[in-house]
Amino acid sequence: MKKFKGLHVLLLALAVMLVVSACGNNSAAPSNEGAASSNQTNASSGSEVKISLLNSKGEIQLQLEEAAKAFKEDYPNITLEILPTAAGQSPFERASALYAAGNPTTITMxxxxxxxxxxxxxxDLSGEKWMEDAVERSVDLTTFDGKNLAFPLAIEGYGFIYNKAVVDKAVGGSFDPNSIQTRDDLENLFKQIEASGVAPLIISPMDWSLGAHYLALAYAGQSEDTAEVAKFIEDLKAGQVDLGSNAVFNGLIDTFDVMMQYNIDKASPLAGTYERGPEVLGKGEVGIWFQGNWAWPQISSFDTADGQYGFLPIPISNNAEDFGNTQISSAVSKRLVIDKEKSTPEQQEAAKTFLNWMVYEEKGQDFLVNKANIIPAFSNITLEAQDPLAASIQDYISRGKTQDSMSTMPADHWSKVGASMQKYLAKAGDRATLVKEIEDYWKSVK
Known part of the structure; x- marks a missing residue:
């Protein structure tokens, strides 16, 4: 969810590098060359070491557990335990609680x-081998006082995921995603899907989806210039923004109103769960789901459309030229950090070995791209995305049709404003209430 200047150029370059060839590596095949640093040597030849990783991407919990087993095969003396973050709990909250208890994980996502x-x-991870292969600007937002403190795990994107088989039937031919460029275009598609006998849309009511993803489009959509977006956030904090008269915000909520009208769960809009979304989309019971490419492992388990899915942007107006109407939100999202307070030097070296394993070794790359369906932030990884959602994101990237996701929101943003969005979704509060609660939230941010 994140913003950094020049992201369109970064992601375009990444898409090309992912598909065409390795940059800074003479072989397109996964390679250990240069990665067998003293860190790995120590970790692979010493005594038994046990490390842990706090996972805040619940949709890849099983994949991470399998990766830990594969990593163990390559480094028998290292045992990696994967701890999940509780549903609905932010990684900041969980990590803070572990530190308060004096028991942080070795690696935290x-x-x-x-x-x-x-x-x-x-x-400080600035001296790690993978820093040489991290794509441009992928560590800028985690570098402080000249030191990079985090490993860029994944580039992610989100928007409307559509089931092509459903929408093809609805439009009476092969659906062209580029045909949806305005709110009216979107509503017309909803009407066509409904007329075909299928529910048009499902809105998953989780606070993180509504707050961190959907509402964040109102911030990122203010300008293509990330400096202007940053200023907008500062003005929100200063109480100098009237959201009630802001065109982008109102356009986004107007679109949300349309979504509410065609929501399969509109009779009980807060009753849905994350797990329900991929099931009804994959089974063709709905045509569209607002979510991100991270959802493919769950969708694929229900897929009846032969893997034919893609993304539509979220149109916020009826002017196709308005920024955001044809752009997908994407950026480096999740980061891995290594504890230095409670972890032993041996555990720290083992953790570094795991990070290098994902970037340079065949099993590690296979985990990232093929198992976890992650778009990597490293130029040497040239495996092509096998899942349709990652491929769709890469297509938007290659065409320069991306909007910078918001990556530096306060830790409680999704829970606080997400709750306000839930209230609006349930019609327990009107737009004026929503505006006031969002403005009050930002004015409370220190």
Missing amino acids: LDTGDVEKFKDRVL
Whole structure:
């Protein structure tokens, strides 16, 4: 969910590098060359070491557990335990609780904006081999005082995921995603899907989806210039923004109103769960789901459309030229940090070995791209995305059709404003109430 200047150029370059060839590596095949640093040598030849990783991407918990087993095969003396973050709990909250208890995990998966909060507790990773292969600007937001403190795990994107088989039937031919460029275009598609006998849309009511993803489009959509977006956030904090008269915010909520009208769960809009979304989309019971490419492992388990899915942007107006109407939100999202307070030197070296394993070794790359369906932030990894959602994101990237995701939101943003969005979704509060609660939240941010 994150913003950094020049992201369109970065992601375009990444898409090309992912598909065409390795940059800075003479072989397109996964290679250990240069990765067998003293860190790996120590970790692979010493005594038994046990490390842990706090996972805040619940959708890849099983994949991470399998990766830990594969890693153990390559490094028998290292045991990696994967701990899940509780559903609905932010990684910042969980990591803070573990530190307060004096028992942090060796590796913690954080959102980009949370890394700075732990900067005095985690290792400087600036000297690691993978820094040479990290794509341009992928570590800028986690670098403080010249030291990079985090490993860029994944580039992610989100928007409307559509089931092509459903929408093809609805439009009476092969659906062209580029045909949806305005709110009216979107509503017309909803009507066509409904007329075909299928529910048009499902809105998953989780606070993180509504707050961190959907509402964040109102911030990122203010300008293509990330400096202007940053200023907008500062003005929100200063109480100098009237959201009630803001065109982008109102356009986004107007679109949300349309979504509410065609929501399969509109009779009980807060009753849905994350798990329900991939099931009804994959089974073709709905045509569209607002979510991100991280959802493919769950969708694929229900897939009846032969893997034919893609993304639509979230149109916020009826002017196709307006920024955001044809752009997908994407950026480096999750980061891995290594504890330096409680972890032993041996555990720290083992943790570094795991990070290098993902970047340079065949099993590690296979985990990232093929098992976890992650778009890597490293130029040497040339495996092509096998899942349709990652491929769709890469297509938007290659065409320069991306909007910078918000990556530095306060840790409680999704829970606080997400709750306000839930209230609006349930019609327990009107737009004026929503505006006031969002404005009050930002004015409370220190």
